[in-house]
Amino acid sequence: MNIRSKASTHSTAVGVAYKGQTCKASDYSNGWDKIKLKKTGVVGWVRSDMVHTPDDDVHTCVPEDPACHG
Template identity: 80%
Template sequence: MHTRIRAALAAVVLTAALAGPGVVAGTAQAASSGCYITASAVNIRSTPSSHSTAVGVAYKGQTCKATDYSNGWDKVKMKGTGNAGWVRSDLVHTPDDDTHTCIPEDEACHG
């Protein structure tokens, strides 16, 4: 049993070392939460425009689910509060933002 745990831990450490800092952390957080807010505070807006009505506020680290994209804006539904609306894409991290590291043995990276 302990051998399996050590082997799994070694695989995680090796993956983190090969991928580099931030890539694994960002990927893990985005995969588990869908998306998350990266700015200290953001307005959630009714339409994808800075001139539209703010329907809520979200704070750094809060998680969300991105459901749509339009011209630099992500449509999100905040986990926990349920607030939904549009947030500027540069203020929210989605799985599409993650950088993936290719290794020579990975056939999928060379297609």
């Protein structure tokens, strides 16, 4: 999935996250999570429904701390 510069599908893509990659969520805004990918260091916004816990086995990015997910 695309990682965006702002919490909008109309903003510029700044990176890509793949299933199983881990991230750290740092902010939440209107259905979007601001994340930092652990492997690449890319920082940006993704739709919250695309961030999941390891138990879900769906979507893409796995937050380092599930409590950070809004």
